[in-house]
């Protein structure tokens with residue numbers, strides 16, 4: 001299928017994702033570490049951040065999970081959220097802002113509660129991602145609860161075209177799935193459960209024997225259904241949760 005170049009929007013810096021579009025304000029005074037006496041931090045956030053800091057030899061390695069915790073609590077990496085993380089970690093807000101603006105999965109502007117990333121990189125594009133993206137935008141409409149964005153390779157090309165919905169990987173999808181996705185989210189139901197990556201068995205090591213035939217659900221889950229012929233850990237069991245992804249083309 002030929003790709004129509006007019007359907008591949010690019011931003012001024014050449015990428016298909018909005019990257020570093022906000023210039024740094026060089027007139028601002030250098031930030032200082034917030035004063036703990038005058039910076040209120042919710043107890044549960046403080047406890048969570050301190051637990052992350054204890055995991056690493058260099059406490060600054062906890063910046064990403066700490067920002068995730070603040071984003072979960074505040075809905076986005078607001079100046080207040082960053083100030084609170086900075087206060088607990090004894091870092092400057094500028095240090096954490098540099099991290100938050102570098103990674104796509106942090107938002108430094110207000111956004112909808114539900115993150116819908118539609119992968120539009122090459123594998124997904126070849127399988128109809130641009131149509132899927134348009135269908136997802138149209139299904140979400142003006143609902144402020146949905147934050148629909150295109151994304152560069154979410155690393156699940158075997159289920160292309162796919163989306164990440166609040167961290168749940170779902171695919172392969174067709175544009176007609178989008179209304180159901182929105183309806184499931186609004187109803188608080190699991191979203192297209194049969195197409196969730198976590199329910200797909202992974203390939204197992206050489207020599208393993210098939211122990212169970214695929215269920216109808218699994219067999220229907222897409223063009224890579226042959227992966228399902230052997231038992232193995234599900235995707236959710238085989239690796240850590242995906243976290244922030246650096247901005248830029250994948």
Ligand code: FES
Pocket residue numbers: 119120121122123124125153154155156157158160162
């Ligand atoms: S191109 Fe879409 S997941 Fe890799």
